[in-house]
Amino acid sequence: MAPPILKLDDIRLSFGGTPLLAGAGLQVELGDRICLVGRNGSGKSTLMKIAAGLVEPQSGEVFRHPASTIRYLEQAPDFAGHTTVQAYAEAGLAPGDDAYRVTYLLEHLGLTGEEDPARLSGGEARRAALARVMAPEPDILMLDEPTNHLDLPTIEWLEEELRKTRSALVLISHDRRFLEKVSTATVWLDRGVSRRLDRGFGHFESWRDEVLEAEELEQHKLGKAIEREEHWLRYGVTARRKRNVRRLGELQTMRSAYRGHQGPQGSVQAKVSEAQESGKLVIEAEAITKSYEGRAIVSSFSMRVHRGDRIGLVGPNGAGKTTLLKMLIGELEPDSGTVGLGTNLDIATLDQKREDLNPEDTLSHYLTDGRGETLLVNGEQRHVAGYMKDFLFQPEQIRTPIKNLSGGERARLMLARIMAKPSNLLILDEPTNDLDLETLDLLQEIVSGYNGTVILVSHDRDFLDRTVTSTLAPASPETPDGRWIEYAGGYSDMLTQRKGAQDERRRLGKQEKSRSDATPTAPEAGKNKSKLSFKQKFALENLPQEMAKAEADIAAREQKMADPALFTKDPTGFNRLAKELEKLREDLTRMEEEWLELEMLREEIEGAG
Incomplete structure (x- = not known):
């Protein structure tokens, strides 16, 4: 076994009260791909900062190989002294490092390098920090929530980049799919101590x-x-x-x-407060459009949202997901077209920017709107301290200002408020940011079991697959042009349907090319054959009927799969239809190619005669 390049042993740290770390450890060897998991507040980020040398433990042993290099992704990067993002990222390079790596990374992270660091959004600052820590390809790369504020294409690019890197990785993330694809070992931090599993995150929960x-x-x-x-x-x-x-x-x-003995930290115990049933038709959009500075964000989009639908919006940053969402719920007027909202709608909204939070508010004041110390939840009066406990807040936090909460605690607090408010239409814009895995599980159960209607924007592929009944995505994800398409099922189902459509386009393109390339030539085949065989003549006569039947079968299945409710009502049947559709398309392609070859052969023989 190779010697470790980083080892933490019996690490202890307390900020008063229950120790945060009570004998935790972490060992990193060359080539490791470690995900660090645990509840919000379990000390994951603190342990990572100790490993990076940014925080000193109260006791324990810390060993870092003297020749090893470590880079740590900061949650709040310091841009002081840097006039451009390029300069900030290049400042992380060591002598001999390849400066082109910075340009390459910035380009794939959606930055030019000329941006003014003082004017960056939170997401842009995170991407700039990623470029800075990844460019040197250090011996150990420590990434705390690297996928936050990244869109799906960038997350998928980052997965591939991390799989190729020579750096050992230590990762903290709420994104299950990301951890499953990147990690090969798991360290679980629980009640102050750590346990290691030498397998990736996909095996962790069992x-x-x-x-x-x-x-x-x-x-x-x-x-x-x-x-x-x-x-x-x-x-x-x-x-x-x-x-x-x-x-x-x-x-x-x-x-x-x-x-x-302290058992595992309790799970969030919560149930959403549901209002009276809305009308059957919740939203009807007719040919709505929206453009900014001459660029189409939404182009002639129409759809109907029915009660019980759970719709996910996906796409690259800047594609217009939030704009489309706001038009659908009436918060933003379209340039043209109409949006009609159904009857008896009670809307609850979780905003991705957490703008609803006043950092000076206390938890109690925020949850009760300043109306004493009780709130109404599902028709029942609850004391705010007891309700907070359902969301893993301690009673002594009742007077804590929101500004003192971690990102995960703020996300949990907003969920607590939304669930207390009666609603029949949930609007969730990036709801999974900063949530730990257990709270994500709870949110998944709430969304899946909600009797009302849900529209959500998310970059979390696993969450989308587990919750939504249909997915809205740009028709052209690489170069969004304002056209949006609704696909039945979750994110993975959308990819399957897109692949089928792309295969169909390629098939038609090949067929057209074959026809254009088919020029009369000397019938070499005719030298050996003067006529078609009986089998060939039979196939030539019967293939058109078989192709027509296959096309009808394909159209019938496509029509069934176009029903967004099918995936919810019968996921097994949906998957069966998808497999049948793929097989029918393959058969149709084979028959068309066979018929084309036979038809060309017939023309050659007749021309030779």
Whole structure:
């Protein structure tokens, strides 16, 4: 086994109260691809900062190989002293590093390098910081939430880039699909200590459940052992003048371990408050358009949203997802066309910029709108402290200003407020940002089981696949031109349908090319053949009917799959139809090519005659 280039052992750190880190560790070897997982507030970012040398632990051993280089992705990069993004990114290079790497990375991250760092948005600042830390290709690359504010094409590019890098990786991310594709080892930080699984994130959740089940069993056994020892103390051998002091000491130790055991941090317990049922037709958009500075964002788009639909909007940054969303719910007027909203709509909105948060507000004031210390949830009066506990906030945080919360805690707080408000139309703009995996699971269950209508914008592929019934995406994702298409199913289903459409276009293009290339030549085949065989004549006569039948079968299945409700009602049937459609298209392509070859051969023979 290769020696580690970074090792943390028995790391301890406390900010008062329950220790944040109570014996945590981390070991990194060359080529490692480690994802660091755990609940919000479990100390993941702190442990990573200790590894990067930015925070000192109170105790424990830290070893960094003297010759190794480490780069850490800052959440709030410092651009002081840099006039352009290019200069900021190049400042992270060491002597001998390739400066072209900066240009390459900035280009793929959607930046020119000429931007003024003082005017960057949060997402642009994150991308600039990514370019700075990735350009030197350090021995260890530490990335804390690298996919936040990145669009799907950039996330998929980043996955490939990280898989190719020579750097060892330590990653923190809420994006399941990203972790599954990049990681080969998992470190779980839980209740201040760490456990390592030498397999990627795809195996983590089943392993975690096994660990917690074994822990619960051990705790149960310990409780039974304490009961037996207490029984012995009371009713055991009485002839002895003294109790067995050693055994009594062991009992005290067991009692201490049993009482001091902290189970895993509780899961969020919440249920959305639903208003009265809306009308069947929730939104009707007719030929709506929107342009900015001559560029089409939405071009003649029409759709109907029915009660119970769960629609996901995807696309690259700048494609117009939020603009389209705001037009659909009436917050933004289209340049032309009309949008009609249905009856009895109660809308709850989660904004990606978290603009609804006043940093000076306390948690209690924010959740109750300043109306005392109770709020109405599902028709029931709840004390704000008890309701906060459902979302893993401690009672002592009731007077905590929002500005003191982490990003994940702020996201949880906004979810708590939205779920308390009665609604039948949920609007979620990047709802998964900063949420830990367990809270993501809860949000997934809420969206999937919501009786109303949901429209959401997300770059989280796994979340989309698990929740939405249809997906809206630009018709041309590489160069958005304002055209949008609705696909049945989630993100993966959209990719499958797009691939089928692309294959069909390629097939038609090949067919057209074959026809244009088919020029009369000397019938060499005719030298050996004077006429078609019986089998060839039969195929030439019957293939048109078979092709027509295949085209009808394809059209019938495409019509069925165009129903957005099909995926929700019958996902198995949807997948079966998709496979049948793919097979029919392959058969049709084969028959067309066979018919074309036979027709050309017939013309050659007749011309030779």
